[in-house]
Amino acid sequence: MLDLNTKKIKKNAYRITKVRGETASRIRVPGGLLTAELLPLIQNIAQTYGNGKIHLTTRQGFEIPGIKYGDIDTVNALLQPIIEKLEINQEIPGKGYTSAGTRNVSACIGSNVCPFATYNTTNFAKRMEKEIFPNDLHFKVAFTGCANDCIKTRMHDFGIIGMTEPQYEKERCMGCQACVKACKKKSVDALSVENYRIVRNTEKCVGCGECVINCPTRAWTRSPETYYRLVIMGRTGKRNPRLAEDFLVWATEDAIIKIVKNTYSFVTNYIDRDAPGGKEHIGYIIDRTGFEEFKKWAMDGVELDSRTIVKNPVYWSGIHYV
């Protein structure tokens, strides 16, 4: 006879599944990168306490289905080395994950591998995870290395897209126009030629770095600082799925961390107390309070770089089913 507190189970990162008597454990992997030594530990849980299968979640974690509710404490003990190795903040050691609301912070492969990346997405994702987890509030944050946005940050509450500010040393340019062609065909056509040298339209440039990648003489290089485009309040779902819109452009790492943390205070203050399961997407809260109120909370104490552009107001569109 099962007598369960489903709210506590869900908060412990186990799912109430459609199969009576069986739960599923969700393993967080911030930034989507782990060392291979952890795989046998996950395999062991799946084969000993699950049904032998592992689902790769949409947020780059693992979900182990087919676990009996009675085995949760044992599985939590087996999760401990994984939690420690991935340096997940934990309130009570040995008790598994102590929140599930704030989702795994995901990231594209970034500069570890990808030639297009402008920064180490995994490291920034791990820093963000450290700052915001554990928390019961429903936040989705994702990091992508460049404007290609392979992780689809624009479907997240907070999406962070890497940018570099191209530096042009005109004396190293012989005018081959590889940058111009790459920018026109692969990016936003922000480069033009004047007297055989390149003029960058700073209004259009998205900081993707295609000019740098394609320059054969190092006339184009990256800025020492990495910048980010912070896009906000994208979402899927039943009522009004929509893409995230630009909030900050040419923003810094510290400003982004601060804004995300500030948003937790905003949500705590304005969340619908009657929301089913106590869960309301941030975007719908902003729809209710208005962008100005969100901005007031989000920007509290945020120090902006002189280059940072703040979009004000931000309008979203998407598909409206209600």
Place this chain on the structure above:
Amino acid sequence: MGYQTTAAKMNTIFADLSKDYLIYAPKRYVGDGTFVHIDTIRYGEITDLSEIEFAEKSNYSFKEVLLPISETLFYFTENEMKEADAPKKGAIVFLRSCDLHGLKRMDTIYLENGAVDTYYKRLRDNTKFILMGCESSFENCFCVSMGTQTSDDYDAYLKVTGETVLVDSHWDALDAALAGATPASVIPDSVTANETVVTIPETVPQTLFDDPFWEDYGNRCIACGRCNFVCPTCTCFTMQDIFYTDNGKAGERRRVWASCHIDGYTDMAGGHAFRNDKGQRMRFKVLHKVNDYKRRFGTHMCIGCGRCDDVCPEYISFANCINKLNTLVNDTAKEEN
């Protein structure tokens, strides 16, 4: 004369020489590579020996010191023109043995191939060359195959080991500055073998110019020109006439590096280009480096530094191309017999 001295002493000597010379050496430019968090090693001005990157091969050669990527030749307005001033100071260039052989190729092209190029000559005449030794071969080097692994044609050789500096000087001014230093027998470090070995065909019959062999490169090459720009023996340039935007009656003529792999190299008046196929561009470059140049000047143009193989984003190997070409030439000769 050979000497043993200290890094501090050498830095003092270079500080003194810097009154008359700009000192160029391979330097590490942190984060300036093609991809993020990747460095570039290329030539730049130095004021201290510690700035020199001795441990790795430079991605770009020294040639930009004598042949700037972009160089203003003269200024013009209405009916008058003025030649651009030469740099006020001479230059001291740190480079490896293979690159010193590359210097000979540049000299051949700019000083001995018809009219003397005055812009090259005025830089060249005021440049001193300091050899950097190679204790071991780098990836893709094939200097031994090209016979460029040693060179005596230097103004000085310098080996820095911590605070100790060994010098072999062929330069009076340096001998004078080092008077009083401990005499030493100094022989430049050089390699005797490379992992990459290249066999060059004695002659390449003209019938192979249109051989399907080149088609593979036509499919692989993206015409970015990196192989040309990193090569110490690629000496092609083109001209750019600039009319200043504020006053169209005044302007300047610049010469800039050109690449036989990049679109536009063979463009002629009327729009015709006679080497559109990238495989044919590869054929033109390869046979210039190891066939045509030798017929004309007696040595191969390629000096085996392997920078083209280091840099190609499509992993096209020039060295392997020559070896495959050698096999093709031998097979063709057998068929004809």
